[in-house]
Amino acid sequence: MRSTRIVADVARLPRTVFGHRSLMWWGTIGFIVIEGSTLFICVASYFYLRRNFSTWPPEHVFRPGLLIPTIQAGLMLLSNIPMVSADRASRRMDIRGVRIGFLVCSALAVIMTVLRWFEFQSLNVRWDSNAYGSVAWATLTAHGTLLLLETAETMAFTVLLFKGPLEERDLAGASDNALYWYFMTGVWIPLYVVVFLSPSIM
Amino acid sequence: MPLTLASTLVQQAHTSLNPASPQVRLVDQLGTAMFVTAAVVCLLVFAALLWAALRRRSGAEPVADGRQERPMKTAVLLATGVTTVILFVFLIFDVSVGRSITTNPGNDALQIRVTGHQWWWEVQYRDSLPKNWATTANEIHVPVGRPVVFELRSTDVIHSFWPPNLSPKRDQIPGNENSLWFQADSAGVYRGQCAEFCGHQHAKMAFLVVAEPADQFEGWLARQRDTAQTPTDSLARRGKDVFMAASCVMCHAISGTSAGSRIGPDLTHLASRRTLAAGTLPNTRENLTGWIVDPQAIKPGVKMPPNQLSGPELLALVAYLETLK
Amino acid sequence: MTAIPADARPTDDESVRRQLDETWRQTPGLWGWLTSVDHKSIGKRYIVTAMVFFVLGGLEAGVMRAQLARPENSVLGPDAYNQFFTMHGMTMMFLFAVPVMTAVGLYLVPLMIGARNVAFPRLNAYGYWVYLAGGLFLYISFFLNTGPDTGWFSYVPLAGPEFSPGKRVDVYAQSITFTEIAALVAAVELIVTIFKNRAPGMTLNRMPLFVWAMLVQAFMVLFAMPWVATVTQLLAMDRLVATHFFNPAEGGDALLWQHLFWFFGHPEVYIILTPGLGFVSMIVATFTRRPVYGYPAMVLSLLSVGFLSFGLWVHHMFATGLPQLGQSFFTAASMMITIPSGIQIFCWIATIWAGRPRFGVPFLFVLGFVVIFVIGGVTGVMVASVAFDQQVHDSYFVVAHFHYVLIGGAVFPLLGAFYYWFPKITGRMLSERLGRWNFWLLFVGVNLTFFPMHQLGLEGMPRRVYTYLAGTGWGPLNLLATIGAVLVVVGVLLFVINVAVSLRRGALAGDDPWGADTLEWATSSPPPPYNFAHIPVVEGRAPLWEQPGELPAVSGLRTDVRDVLVTTLLDARPDSLHRHPPPTIWPLLTAIATTILFVTLIFTPWGAVIGTPLLLLTLLGWGWPHGRDHQEQRMVEQTG
């Protein structure tokens, strides 16, 4: 091994950093890109298959119901309020704020997961009825796996926040969890527009 | 060997290097031009590489001075520039060839519908009057010098229609109708083969294109439109009974008889065709017999089952099939 | 090569090293192997596994060449042949080429950028286990006569539920999912490592070209692999729960598969090539003893190749009858990608011209690479032409073309890289004598095997045929190709022998047997578990040549926990400290849960009900904090 001469000392560098300074943040971005691509492919397939039909939804298929999906979309948007507050609290090292935010979001996540079940029924078509049904179900399922993962992660984090022992960097982790939450809820809005609203418009 | 045509003949009849249509001739010119350029480019690059690597094998340590930078920069820029120019010329050439081979064939064109099946080709000559339709299999007759438009379809998996002497290939995709056209320059028998992997017998899914003078072609087509001849001699008559009573009738059609199933190739004029089993065997009595008895030995996985016929039944059946000129 | 014993140079503080060793080393024994999170340990097993699959894929090719050696041969029937060619393609693409490049990257990149490990060590372990599970799943299925038989591209409808009954294509779809997950996590791994763990001073424009290549490759993986992972799931759904994505009668579309598959499939080729280009740059620099000419041009070329490779997918679909105008666009794009590839070749030749090359085995492989890759490149330009491609598409011409590209562009640089970095990884040199034999056998064998295939394709021989009739006249050239394949087999065998012998008897390498310029040669061979006792500071592109004596370094990382240094993205200024996890079994358990989920899913939808909770549980076990460090991390006050 080459011998070295020390030119600097890094011992005083911070150990808890937020945002793009943290490794986890970049890792989360990486997975957001991957999952974003998957959802993009679902939407691309949706419009590609659309070309094979003269009407959309196809003949003899009802339009998707809008009540529950719209509630869900609203909930997804609103859920960002507690999550943003938890994110900000984590940057202030305000553990109480983080706990409240995560507790509320855990509850919301469970509600959203249950609502997802009813959203499938709101589609008014089976996955094996035709390609329209297939791609609508696939899009909902693809996003559903993100929802399920994020629900599990948020709930696990909530338990950790209350049970401890906590370290500073767990709060940075909470902030990264918030980043994923923004993605998961944010990406739903265009998907909601495509899957539920566009059949009424197109 | 199964294909008894003299092997050189077949080689000439199944290669993109022996163009028999204006389409393939243009593509061949494009290919040749690109090949020659590519060969020159390769040789130049190899020469440069060898020179660069070997020129100082026994010289002094290199001097890392600024004098080297200039020639390096010039050489890299020049090479890049030349590459770009070559590519640009290729692109223009390619687009122009592409336009010429996809021009409108004109109104005079003959229409032929070719449907790919696992693992044979259904060939249909359509007409405004359905009674004038002629259906055959694995052998496509075309008139010399007249554009022929092929409607390409598939009812099962993707196949690809490729007679290399006559035309570049085009896929037959279920749910997506395709077409291409070419015009045979000179009379001859050409061979083509499925080019898209389509399952067990992708390797033995060939066809012949018989290009013949217009009058000969019209005569052929007229004969193909006819219903099958009624057998006259007693053996063949017995063979017909065997056909209608045995499993043959479940899949094959012979026009003018009660056999009307479209699952397998139409056999109305089987004996007029040059090959059996989609270009796999020459159409001889022995091959036909062997094929009926155990097609799985010749094309494992083919949809036709081995048939359990007694010796006399088989003899009669083959005699009947041989009357289907 | 003069081997310098590791102890001939003055050493750092012994106690620091002892403590670092204590902190970073793998737990001994089998348990240690299962729980290791060291990028070198995982990288090595990744490389070995990928090479085993390379040999298996090669054997499959050998059997196919035996079948095709003469017309109407009976070595393989159509059913077995279809499984063989599919297994060959899948093995080479999904189990060998991408993983082995990723694996070498995972091993080398941290060493090259002066880091102690990859950014997410546990994710790295998980990626390997998932990859291994996918490979085993595919091969066990193959031995159970359930090997995929519809080609690595598995076009629908042939691969759909109606025409491929049984579980063979489900195995195809699912084993791809395994390998894509592995590739994707490795890509995230590499990107974050390269972005955030570079040695202080290694700004982006001082990164070694190989690191650039891996960065570009990782980004391509990130954007390409989700396509195939998704489209194979659509196929599995069509087959298992009767969705209609590819059923034209219900509004589905067979071409949708082709678009989605090739949007991944074309970048895939460049994903395999790009690291190879990185290897070549490193070897050329070392063996000509000068930096590769035109660093900015090289980097821009890599970036534009990565970018352009996403605009070429339709050139795999020229025969499907898409509109002419659209096709010309893809012709132009396909031809354009030649330019950056050409620039790199020209820059290497210029570098060789300016230097005084040493003809070591790695350098021989680089020369072989240029020859074979250029031939594959020019035929690539030919098949980019719509009209010409419609003639040779799906013929043996294309088989010849892409084997030239992939063997030239990936296998030759990879073998060169083996000869080059083997001393670093094992501490011993590979035999140069055997290496020369290895090189020449492969070079002659590859050309003999694949050059005649150009002619066969022009003569009309389609791909993926299990046999051909004698009357076609394709026999002699096929026989020639088979003879070439024998030479290739012998060449690869020599390589295996060389590795086996040199592992035990090879000459000791020392830290830097080639006199190279990048950081991995500054540490011992093989590197210690912590890679560098002090994180080096970089002041130029060729740190070891610019600092012949002592390397500048930073101190201040703790030695009793797994501290790593995080630097800024562009300038690599030290920014924060990050603590890496100790060895853990959870990545393996999570991979097992993943396997249970994926394998049961192809038999019953209830697989999701069994597998998902298992997966979530193992993820929880993984993420739940263990081993709190009370000394360093300030406990957050438990406010009531």
Added chain:
Amino acid sequence: MCSHYRENGGAAGQRGSAAKHLSVLLIVLALSGCKREERDFHGLPAGGTITNPKVREVPFVAGGSVPADSRPGPYEENAYAVSQGKTLYNQFNCSGCHFQGGGGIGPPLMDADWIYGSRPENIYETIAEGRPNGMPSFGRKIVPDQIWQIAAYVRSMSGLLRKDVAPGRDDAMQVRPQEQSTQKAKPVQSGIPKSAELP
């Protein structure tokens, strides 16, 4: 062809692990996978091609080749044969009378009722010999092997085959759930329904 794989599978199992029970397990797996995945082209050698031209010079082969397996229900576990059966069911227009299994002129095939028994050999007999009230005899017109394939498929329509053997959907209009999702209906020997009796 399959026996070739069988050997391979077994050998791989034994090499892969010293544990004996694991190799036994693998062989069992191999056999079940093997049955399901077999592509039975009538027990031909691996090459499956007659390379000796003399074979074809013999004009008559009385009796032809024998079906691979004449045991009752040889294809109950073979996904390929069942899918061939499905293709034949459609191509031979069985739907003409039985519709898509829902019954019409002929009785429904996707329910639990079996007039003449649900065992493979019952169905074979029904197809081969025909039944009163309209089912013709196909014994001369469909070779035994294909009858077995159709019989196996007919059983899959009411969920009587393993799910990993039963076919998936066709590339056609969706008229009923795919066979591999069909729940197994306990066969009932119903006898001839009143409605089917001749007036």
